[in-house]
Amino acid sequence: xxxxGFTFIKNGxxxxxxFLQSIxxxxxxxxxxVINVGQSEDNTLDVVRSIKDKKIRIIESEWNDSMQxxxxxxxxxxxxxxxxxxxxxxxxxxxxxxxxERDLERxxxxxxxxxxxxxxxALIFDFNHFYGNTNSLLNSPGWYRSEARIIxxxxxxxxxDGLFWVVLSSNKKxxxxxxxxxxxxxxxxxxxxxxxxxxxxxxxxxxxWGEMPVVIDYSKMxxxxxxxxxxxxxxxxxxxxxxxxxxxxxxxxxxxTLKQKKHRIMLKLENLFGxxxxxxxxxxxx
Numbered sequence: 629x630x631x632x633g634f635t636f637i638k639n640g641x642x643x644x645x646x647f648l649q650s651i652x653x654x655x656x657x658x659x660x661x662v663i664n665v666g667q668s669e670d671n672t673l674d675v676v677r678s679i680k681d682k683k684i685r686i687i688e689s690e691w692n693d694s695m696q697x698x699x700x701x702x703x704x705x706x707x708x709x710x711x712x713x714x715x716x717x718x719x720x721x722x723x724x725x726x727x728x729e730r731d732l733e734r735x736x737x738x739x740x741x742x743x744x745x746x747x748x749x750a751l752i753f754d755f756n757h758f759y760g761n762t763n764s765l766l767n768s769p770g771w772y773r774s775e776a777r778i779i780x781x782x783x784x785x786x787x788x789d790g791l792f793w794v795v796l797s798s799n800k801k802x803x804x805x806x807x808x809x810x811x812x813x814x815x816x817x818x819x820x821x822x823x824x825x826x827x828x829x830x831x832x833x834x835x836x837w838g839e840m841p842v843v844i845d846y847s848k849m850x851x852x853x854x855x856x857x858x859x860x861x862x863x864x865x866x867x868x869x870x871x872x873x874x875x876x877x878x879x880x881x882x883x884x885t886l887k888q889k890k891h892r893i894m895l896k897l898e899n900l901f902g903x904x905x906x907x908x909x910x911x912x913x914x
Contacts, residue, residue, distance in 0.1 A: 629743055631736075632715030632781065633658035633683075636705040636790075637723045638666030638691065639832060641675065644825035646817055646868045647723035648675055653864050654727055655681060657736045658719060664709035666691050687712060696838045702790030710787075716743060717751075718781045724818035725777075728862045731812040738810040739778065747913050749785075749795060750805035751778040753814040759854060760846045760876025762820055762861060762869050768853040769898060769905040770891035776807050776910045777814065792909030807910040815862060819846070820869055847879035850888045853895065854878070 633654050640647040655661060664687045665673045676686060689708055695701040710718050717739050721727075727735070735751075742748040752774050757766040776793060779785055784796040785805065794802035819826075826844040834841045856875050884892070894905045 630715040631658045632713030633661040633719045634709040636664035639668045640672040641670040643829045644821035645723035649864045699789035701836045703787040706787045706790045726815045750776040750807040752807045759819045761872040764876040767855045769894040773906045849878045851878045
């Protein structure tokens with residue numbers, strides 16, 4: 629079995645991505661790691677080059693700024709990296725995602741187990757979405773709880789906006805991949821960066837969705853969906869985030885939006901009936 633890790637990154641330093649830790653977190657269980665580095669305004673490329681590991685393969689690209697339709701440029705950049713993967717499995721990791729060292733062997737065993745199962749096209753992970761600080765998690769059906777991050781490199785797939793895959797089982801219609809759960813959780817740290825970095829990101833990337841920049845204010849969040857994190861963080865990321873105590877507290881005067889009210893209702897239904905109502909970009913197989 630050969631496993632290819634891959635990612636894409638642009639302006640990783642100025643936008644506050646822990647992309648170095650992200651890459652290094654899965655490096656022990658991949659046979660190669662393809663990194664598509666977009667033309668940046670900082671030293672992102674030099675940082676990637678500083679990873680002295682023979683598994684690393686770097687591609688340099690220039691983003692198409694005229695592509696401003698629903699984040700499709702993210703899909704383009706993701707697929708540039710994926711199309712250069714040569715493994716049986718392609719393991720995608722975003723620049724703000726990290727995996728715990730205790731889970732690496734379990735991920736590897738899951739890939740081995742399902743390698744020759746024709747009913748399984750992808751492998752999924754649960755997600756810890758940290759918010760405000762690394763003691764606080766978001767628990768809401770408005771935030772995806774599970775997502776495919778590993779896909780077989782032998783099927784025809786593409787990523788419309790970078791986040792998920794569509795499988796082209798025919799030339800006319802795409803579908804979500806069939807998937808099994810790894811039993812592992814991905815640690816997502818994007819929303820613990822400084823608000824300054826998040827607002828700079830908004831200015832840099834919202835155009836790719838054909839939208840104007842939005843102001844990021846962490847305090848404007850529904851306090852009811854913020855829960856305390858009870859576990860441990862991956863060792864590789866511990867020096868990256870600031871040490872803070874306690875649960876993140878939002879603005880008590882903030883009035884939640886209609887969308888957030890909808891998510892509250894969905895959360896109540898989940899708790900009452902044992903449902904799981906978050907969006908899924910995969911079809912779970914038995």
